[in-house]
Amino acid sequence: MTVTMSGARAPGRPARLRLTDLARLAVVGLRTRKLRAALSALGIAIGVAAIVAVLGLSSSSAAGLNAEIAALGTNLLTVQPGQTFTGTAELPIAAPAMIARLPGVYQVQSTGSTNVNVYRSPLIPSVNTNALTVNAATLGLPATSGTSVAQGDFLNAATAREPVCVLGAAAAQLLGIDKVFPGERVWVTGTGANGNGGMWLYVAGILNPDVLSPDVDSSVLVGFPFAQNYLSFDGNPTTIYVKATDAQVNAVYNLLGNQANPENPGGVDVSQPSNALVAQADAKSAFNTLFLGLGAVALLVGAIGVANIMVISVLERRSEIGLRRALGATRGHIRIQFLTEAIALALIGGIAGIITGAAATAIYAHGKGWATVIPTDAWAGGLAAAILIGALAGLLPAIRAARLSPTEALWSL
Amino acid sequence: MSSHATTARPAAAPHPAVAGAPEAVLELVTVTKIYPGKPPVPALRGVSLSVAAGELVAVLGPSGSGKTTLLHLAGTLDLPTAGTVRVTGLDVSMLGDRQLAGLRAASIGFVFQQFFLAEHQSVLDNVADGLLYAGVGLAQRRDQAAEALQRVGLGHKLGAKPTQLSGGERQRVAIARAIAGEPAIVLADEPTGNLDQATGAAILDLLGQLNQTAGTTIVVVTHDQQVAGRMRRQVRMLDGRIVSDTAPEAVAAWPDATGERMAGSPGRPEGGPR
Numbered sequence: 289m290t291v292t293m294s295g296a297r298a299p300g301r302p303a304r305l306r307l308t309d310l311a312r313l314a315v316v317g318l319r320t321r322k323l324r325a326a327l328s329a330l331g332i333a334i335g336v337a338a339i340v341a342v343l344g345l346s347s348s349s350a351a352g353l354n355a356e357i358a359a360l361g362t363n364l365l366t367v368q369p370g371q372t373f374t375g376t377a378e379l380p381i382a383a384p385a386m387i388a389r390l391p392g393v394y395q396v397q398s399t400g401s402t403n404v405n406v407y408r409s410p411l412i413p414s415v416n417t418n419a420l421t422v423n424a425a426t427l428g429l430p431a432t433s434g435t436s437v438a439q440g441d442f443l444n445a446a447t448a449r450e451p452v453c454v455l456g457a458a459a460a461q462l463l464g465i466d467k468v469f470p471g472e473r474v475w476v477t478g479t480g481a482n483g484n485g486g487m488w489l490y491v492a493g494i495l496n497p498d499v500l501s502p503d504v505d506s507s508v509l510v511g512f513p514f515a516q517n518y519l520s521f522d523g524n525p526t527t528i529y530v531k532a533t534d535a536q537v538n539a540v541y542n543l544l545g546n547q548a549n550p551e552n553p554g555g556v557d558v559s560q561p562s563n564a565l566v567a568q569a570d571a572k573s574a575f576n577t578l579f580l581g582l583g584a585v586a587l588l589v590g591a592i593g594v595a596n597i598m599v600i601s602v603l604e605r606r607s608e609i610g611l612r613r614a615l616g617a618t619r620g621h622i623r624i625q626f627l628t629e630a631i632a633l634a635l636i637g638g639i640a641g642i643i644t645g646a647a648a649t650a651i652y653a654h655g656k657g658w659a660t661v662i663p664t665d666a667w668a669g670g671l672a673a674a675i676l677i678g679a680l681a682g683l684l685p686a687i688r689a690a691r692l693s694p695t696e697a698l699w700s701l
Numbered sequence: 702m703s704s705h706a707t708t709a710r711p712a713a714a715p716h717p718a719v720a721g722a723p724e725a726v727l728e729l730v731t732v733t734k735i736y737p738g739k740p741p742v743p744a745l746r747g748v749s750l751s752v753a754a755g756e757l758v759a760v761l762g763p764s765g766s767g768k769t770t771l772l773h774l775a776g777t778l779d780l781p782t783a784g785t786v787r788v789t790g791l792d793v794s795m796l797g798d799r800q801l802a803g804l805r806a807a808s809i810g811f812v813f814q815q816f817f818l819a820e821h822q823s824v825l826d827n828v829a830d831g832l833l834y835a836g837v838g839l840a841q842r843r844d845q846a847a848e849a850l851q852r853v854g855l856g857h858k859l860g861a862k863p864t865q866l867s868g869g870e871r872q873r874v875a876i877a878r879a880i881a882g883e884p885a886i887v888l889a890d891e892p893t894g895n896l897d898q899a900t901g902a903a904i905l906d907l908l909g910q911l912n913q914t915a916g917t918t919i920v921v922v923t924h925d926q927q928v929a930g931r932m933r934r935q936v937r938m939l940d941g942r943i944v945s946d947t948a949p950e951a952v953a954a955w956p957d958a959t960g961e962r963m964a965g966s967p968g969r970p971e972g973g974p975r
């Protein structure tokens with residue numbers, strides 16, 4: 289082959305298309321058929337948007353939860369009676385005071401559960417307990433357990449001796465109380481020694497939801513002295529909330545069992561509520577698989593749409609292909625033109641999808657007060673998926689376009 | 702595909718001849734083209750034709766005479782079944798797809814009956830696109846395109862869209878696209894087929910003028926006697942054969958217009974025009 293050419297003028301080597309020229313070529317088909325291009329890019333956009341939004345929302349919600357945990361601190365430890373051979377152990381009445389002596393511990397609060405039930409009024413059937421508990425609480429509980437007073441006041445030294453209660457967030461909701469006003473009261477039963485009898489408790493306040501200690505949410509809190517005097521409460525704490533300095537948390541954690549109940553350290557359960565929340569934040573993302581799957585299906589449908597429009601495009605643009613071949617385009621030039629066009633189409637859809645997904649995430653996260661987090665994996669993955677889909681969907685049509693014989697393409701009209 | 706054509710080609714076309722023939726821009730030597738099918742359709746049966754630089758040639762024949770096939774082969778858009786096609790001295794069957802494309806980009810300009818202009822692009826960019834595959838940068842493409850449009854008399858409509866132009870103007874744009882790269886040869890397929898008489902005449906005048914002033918080599922394929930009549934050299938085709946050629950030496954070679962010459966028996970001595 290080269291032998292024959294040696295004497296002659298070297299034939300024009302086919303020129304490499306410059307990137308700018310290729311970009312111009314890629315959008316020729318899109319510019320001339322805008323609506324169709326937009327519709328076929330829509331499928332890709334929906335798929336990418338779904339994926340970006342799902343990943344963004346789960347990241348944002350995890351970030352929100354983590355921010356909340358960080359704000360509340362990871363230095364809260366709770367002590368509860370554990371299980372023994374004979375049943376549930378009890379914590380000694382002196383346990384809170386003993387724990388307070390540990391180095392590094394700076395707050396100790398406790399609650400103790402009573403056996404009474406609480407109702408909106410005496411007219412409510414006694415089986416409708418709503419699974420609410422009435423707990424005796426120490427006076428500094430909200431700050432330690434991780435909540436605050438939403439309305440009214442918490443118990444104080446005076447009200448702790450009186451038939452006065454404070455409602456946890458969930459308890460208030462279940463009892464149908466959203467406002468504290470003078471004279472507001474709830475009914476408790478089982479106050480007598482034989483389990484009979486009932487009395488009114490006046491509502492002094494309502495707490496905010498307690499993220500770290502959900503037990504507090506479903507509690508109606510009364511003072512220790514009142515519970516001991518009127519609700520047959522034995523005075524043994526059932527949950528002790530301990531706050532230790534960050535540096536000492538682990539040391540305190542290890543000592544709590546012995547310190548709370550030296551007689552029976554095995555009958556004490558010590559836990560760190562923030563750990564459970566972190567696990568919960570991680571577990572939420574498992575739910576996303578379903579939505580990611582749906583996003584993938586949308587992407588697949590979008591890919592088929594792109595392939596479809598490209599096949600039609602090749603059929604419609606035979607004369608353009610023929611003309612380009614006559615103007616000196618190689619098969620490679622035609623192939624790369626149609627391939628780039630398919631990729632450009634998918635890329636436009638992908639970018640639109642990323643913007644939509646990010647916007648959806650931002651709006652939702654803003655509404656929830658979370659930081660907007662779009663993981664790099666999400667948008668980079670969406671973009672990569674779009675390019676890959678464009679390339680795959682455009683490959684076959686591009687090869688068909690390149691195989692078209694120039695004479696057929698030009699003269700078969 | 703080229704290797705097949707190579708083996709089928711008679712050994713009578715020695716390669717060294719390629720080297721020293723710069724003036725023969727287009728050369729067909731006993732070219733046969735048979736389209737596969739049942740039965741196979743022979744479109745060209747041993748056609749030999751030589752077009753020198755600066756010629757203005759009309760290839761005339763009724764439909765089915767093989768003139769379009771001749772244009773395909775001359776434009777390297779298709780390869781002959783047998784025989785040799787040389788464009789600017791290069792044997793087409795020796796070149797691959799990429800080199801043929803390069804040859805088309807650099808040396809051949811096409812003008813079509815249907816114009817084939819991109820409607821969404823300006824006239825200037827339509828013409829500039831003709832140089833896209835010749836490796837010319839965008840700015841220079843536009844410069845050359847503007848110059849070519851000046852030459853066809855459309856220098857004042859660079860920014861217009863083809864849809865805003867008349868048929869004659871569109872064909873002028875197509876001609877500008879064909880000549881923008883100053884190709885060795887321009888092949889026009891029924892350039893006046895979609896135009897009325899007067900507009901067609903103006904287009905033919907333009908082709909003649911380009912040939913006269915710039916020395917552009919032009920081959921016009923047409924079925925129209927009147928169109929062909931305006932060209933200095935006329936090649937008549939019928940049933941895949943050349944039946945007459947008004948080129949002086951060709952006339953001598955084809956005294957018999959109904960000649961029974963077959964593929965493989967060249968009608969005139971090799972290298973005659975050189």
